[in-house]
Each structure stands twice: as structure tokens, then as C-alpha cells.
Amino acid sequence: METQSAFYQKKVLILGLAKSGFTAAAVLHRLGAFVTVNDAKPFEENPDAAELLSMGVTVICGRHPEGLLDEGFELVLKNPGIPYDNPLVQEAMKRGLPVWTEVELAYRISKAPFIGITGSNGKTTTTTLLYQMLELDSKRPLIAGNIGTVAAGVAEQAEKENVIVTELSSFQLKGTEAFRPRIAILMNLYEAHLDYHGSYEDYSTSKFKIAENQTQNDLLVYNADQAEVAAFAERMASTKVPFTLNGRSDTGASADDRFLYWQGIPLLALEEIMLAGRHNLENAAAAAAAALLWGCSKESVIQVLKTFAGVEHRTQFILEWNGRKFYNDSKATNALATKNALEAFPSGIILLAGGLDRGHSFEELRPYMTRVKALVAFGETAERFGNFARECGVSDVLSVLDVDAAVDAAVGLAEEGDTVLLSPACASWDQYKNFEIRGNAFINAVHRATALYTKR
Incomplete structure (x- = not known):
């Protein structure tokens, strides 16, 4: 890690604003860098640009001027969402300029x-x-990254007594160079975001960057049940700490059909873990391993596992109405995530699904579609998803415009004992800016529709 003074009077170009670009620009400006921000959105529609301009940052909006890179920049820092085939990014790399995301x-x-x-x-x-777990054990954690808090802003204020717990996407990791976490956690690896990365090889390589700079003094917590992940871990210099759900193990975290274990010793009975589903048991095992490696007490780890009920938009319980339960799993932007959600409910599911059509297959859902009583499909994939559901034997299939209409249809279809589950298996960008907006639309529609039916 460098000192913050390393950026004093460094000439930096920031491509793209949104939260990460705005925060990085403000941080670098406070560190004394000469910052220029270039964003495609017109200035009059860009309050972040106006605020940066008022701070003294150079701002160019609404266009990408030819010759911009001729201004002597030493570093380009781009918004993670900007693809690498962007002409400015391509030209910067051609010139040998470092191109980072704000995580670096x-x-x-x-x-x-x-x-x-x-x-x-x-x-x-x-x-x-x-x-x-770290917070309960007074380890002074800070949370950052893809979870919603920009890492650069958190890091600027962090002290050496803190630890920054950082969720990292492939978009963010692809733009790192020296990044080296003391503990890296690699949960799993499935085909995703190929529209951005262009290939599975580029996607997986970007994910693997989380541990490539680690040494034997660092720790890599990894999913030993995935052959590709385990093979990657073996190539790393890190000290390896596996987690597995395929039976008790004397190393790392493990689970059988009765207990979650730490280094072969029972930590907690599975029935006491609040979160349901095999995928959440993976999450619990990985988090417990990292917390215990950081020095947390078993008591703190156990207490969190007993009480943590989930995060927003990830199999989030909304309400129960007339014996029907409603769950928001808007964060399920691929088929694997939806499979995990379906696995958590044995039957009687009214599935609300669909969204951006990236052309990916729904096949891994097939074994679990027997649990689906009805499908309400929406968005670009509505027709394709509906055809797939009929192939799987789902007889009640509806196609509607959006999430609001899907909720109305689901409330009409659901009977006592059923589960209405928004788990789209697709990204939101055909109709909603992000999965949070889609999830909030579902929540609002559920409250509206159930209240309306109650009044009838």
C-alpha cells in the first residue's frame, strides 16, 4: 500500500461518474491530484459533475473530446461499468497508461x-x-465495495485498527493491479457477465485477481466443492482455507446434514442457522471461516448465524397475507441464483421471473421447476422463459409487461400456503436501472395489491 501523498500533483483522468467516479474524483482532489472528469451525460443533467466543478475539479460532460489523452495524464481511473472496448480505454491501454477501478x-x-x-x-x-460477526466482536470493521459504499471513500477515512470488508465484482477486480487482501474469499464461479467480459476466460481471470497478489502470509478462503475454484486455489501462494458442504472435514469450515464445523469441531447445528437453503449454508461457512481467522470468538459467529435473516433483495421476506408469503429475490440476476431460491421452497411457488435477454440458458432451473405452480414472466425474456416453463410441465404460465403487473397476476393466482417469489434469473436493465429498483417495485406492488384485495 502506498501513502496518500503518492497522488499529490498526479494528473488523473476519471472516466464516468456515478457513485464510484464521483467519490474517486473527490478523494483524489483532496489528496492534491490534478483531476479531470469525463462523463457522457450532459452537464445540465449531471448534479455530480456540478458539485465536482464547484470543488475545483475539471469536468468535461456530454462528449469524449478527441485528443483528451494528449493532456499528459499519468493514470486513468474508470467507472467499473465502462467496458474495456470503450475507445478512450483502448487508447489509454495502447499508450501504456494504468487503467484502474477505484478499488485499486x-x-x-x-x-x-x-x-x-x-x-x-x-x-x-x-x-x-x-x-x-466482526462488528459484534468489536473488530472495528468497515464495509465497502459492490455492496453499495464506495471503497475509496471508506479507505480515505480508515485507520490501521479497522478492517475493510469489501464485496468485489468482476468489473471492479479487472481494474486492479496491486490489490492484495489479507483474507480473500472466493465463493463460487459460474458463467456470468459475458456481455461485458466477452468470454468466460476473461470473466474467471478477473475474479481470480482477488488472490493473485497474495503471499503465504495471506489467507484464501475458497469453495473446495467446485473443482475449478479448488484448482485455482492450489496455484496461489496464499495459505489455503477450504470450505465444503460435502461432509465433516478437519480443515477449514465444513458441513454435513447435521452441523456446521470449524476445523472438524461442531460449531452450530444446521437447524439453528436462520438463513435457509444450501446456498446460504455456503455463505455461512465462508463468513464463519473468515471471521474466526480474523480472531472473532465462536460465540460472536454463532450469534450472528442464529439471528441474521438476510439482506435486501436476496430471498427477502416481505409479508404474509391470507396464508400467502411474498419473497423478494430481485438480486437473482442469473439462473444459478434463481435455482438457489427455488431450492429453499419445497412446493407451491408462484415464480415471477424475466428481464434482460442475454441469451443465457435456463436449463439449470429444470430440476426445480416441479416446485413451481405458476410462472408469471415479464421483460425481454418473457416469451422464452414461458416456453421453457411449459417444457418443464408448468401448466399455468402468464406473460405480463412488468413487475407491477406480475404482482397483480400473482396475487390473483396464489392460494393459501403458496409462496410468491420474485427471482428473475435475469438482469434488470431492460426495464429497471438496477435490481434494487426492480426489487423495490415488487415490494411496493405487493403492499398495494394485497391491500387492494383486502378491501374487496
Whole structure:
């Protein structure tokens, strides 16, 4: 890690604003860097740009000027969502300029160590579980990254006594260079975000960057049940700490059909863990391992596992109405996440699904579609999802415009004992800016529709 003074009078170009770009620009400006921000959105529609301008940051909005890179920049820091085939990004790399995401900046300016969590699924739940365990045990954790708090802003304020628990996407990790967490957690790896990465190889390579700079003094907590993840772990210099759900093990965290174990000793009976589902048991095992490695007491770990009920938009219980239960799993943006949600409910599911059509298969849902009583499909994939459900033997299939209409249809279909589950298996971007907005639309529609039916 570098000192914050390393950026004094350094000339930095920031591509893209949103939360990460705005925070990185403000942090670098306070560190004395010469910052220029370039964002495609017109200035009059860009309050973040106006605020940065008032601070004295150079701002160029609404266009990407030719020759922008001729201004002598030493570093380009881009919003994670900007793809690498962007012409400015391509030109910067061609010129040999470092192209980072703000996670790299956060690492270089932080006085505090990092714990990094990545994987195709389970990142947010694992990150939150781990944070709560560390917090309960007075380990002074800070939470950052893809979970919603920009890492650079957290790192700027962190002290050496803190630990920054950081959820990391493949987009963020691809733009790192020296990033080295004291503990890296690799949950799992499945095909995802190929529209951004272009190939599974690029996606997996980006995920693996979480541990590539680690030494034997660092720890890698990894999913030993996935052959590809286990093979990657073996290649790393880190000290390896596996977790497995395939029976009791004397190393790392493990689980059988009765207990969660730590180093072969029972930690907690599975029936006492609040979160349901095999995927959440993976999350619990990984978080418990990292917390115990950081010095947390078993009592703190156990208490959190007994009481933690989940995070927003991840199999989030909303309400029970006339014997029907409603769950928001809007964060399920791929088929694997939806499979995990379906696995948690034995039968009687009214599934609300659909969204952006990336062309990916729904096949891994097939064994669990017997639990689906009815499908209400929406968005770009509505027709394709509906055809798949009929192939799987789901006789009651409806296609509607959006989540609001899907809730109305589901409330009409659901009977006492049924579960209405929003678990889209698709990204939200065809109709909603992000999965949070989609999830909130579901929550609001559930409250509206159930209240309306109650009045009838």
C-alpha cells in the first residue's frame, strides 16, 4: 500500500461518474491530484459533475473530446461499468497508461487491511454476515465495495485498527493491479457477465485477481466443492482455507446434514442457522471461516448465524397475507441464483421471473421447476422463459409487461400456503436501472395489491 501523498500533483483522468467516479474524483482532489472528469451525460443533467466543478475539479460532460489523452495524464481511473472496448480505454491501454477501478485506489491509500469477497453468487450475504460477526466482536470493521459504499471513500477515512470488508465484482477486480487482501474469499464461479467480459476466460481471470497478489502470509478462503475454484486455489501462494458442504472435514469450515464445523469441531447445528437453503449454508461457512481467522470468538459467529435473516433483495421476506408469503429475490440476476431460491421452497411457488435477454440458458432451473405452480414472466425474456416453463410441465404460465403487473397476476393466482417469489434469473436493465429498483417495485406492488384485495 502506498501513502496518500503518492497522488499529490498526479494528473488523473476519471472516466464516468456515478457513485464510484464521483467519490474517486473527490478523494483524489483532496489528496492534491490534478483531476479531470469525463462523463457522457450532459452537464445540465449531471448534479455530480456540478458539485465536482464547484470543488475545483475539471469536468468535461456530454462528449469524449478527441485528443483528451494528449493532456499528459499519468493514470486513468474508470467507472467499473465502462467496458474495456470503450475507445478512450483502448487508447489509454495502447499508450501504456494504468487503467484502474477505484478499488485499486482504495487499496493504495488505505491504512487499514482488506478482506475481499467475490464469486458469482453469495457475495452480498457473505459480506454482510462477516461484517456483522466482526462488528459484534468489536473488530472495528468497515464495509465497502459492490455492496453499495464506495471503497475509496471508506479507505480515505480508515485507520490501521479497522478492517475493510469489501464485496468485489468482476468489473471492479479487472481494474486492479496491486490489490492484495489479507483474507480473500472466493465463493463460487459460474458463467456470468459475458456481455461485458466477452468470454468466460476473461470473466474467471478477473475474479481470480482477488488472490493473485497474495503471499503465504495471506489467507484464501475458497469453495473446495467446485473443482475449478479448488484448482485455482492450489496455484496461489496464499495459505489455503477450504470450505465444503460435502461432509465433516478437519480443515477449514465444513458441513454435513447435521452441523456446521470449524476445523472438524461442531460449531452450530444446521437447524439453528436462520438463513435457509444450501446456498446460504455456503455463505455461512465462508463468513464463519473468515471471521474466526480474523480472531472473532465462536460465540460472536454463532450469534450472528442464529439471528441474521438476510439482506435486501436476496430471498427477502416481505409479508404474509391470507396464508400467502411474498419473497423478494430481485438480486437473482442469473439462473444459478434463481435455482438457489427455488431450492429453499419445497412446493407451491408462484415464480415471477424475466428481464434482460442475454441469451443465457435456463436449463439449470429444470430440476426445480416441479416446485413451481405458476410462472408469471415479464421483460425481454418473457416469451422464452414461458416456453421453457411449459417444457418443464408448468401448466399455468402468464406473460405480463412488468413487475407491477406480475404482482397483480400473482396475487390473483396464489392460494393459501403458496409462496410468491420474485427471482428473475435475469438482469434488470431492460426495464429497471438496477435490481434494487426492480426489487423495490415488487415490494411496493405487493403492499398495494394485497391491500387492494383486502378491501374487496
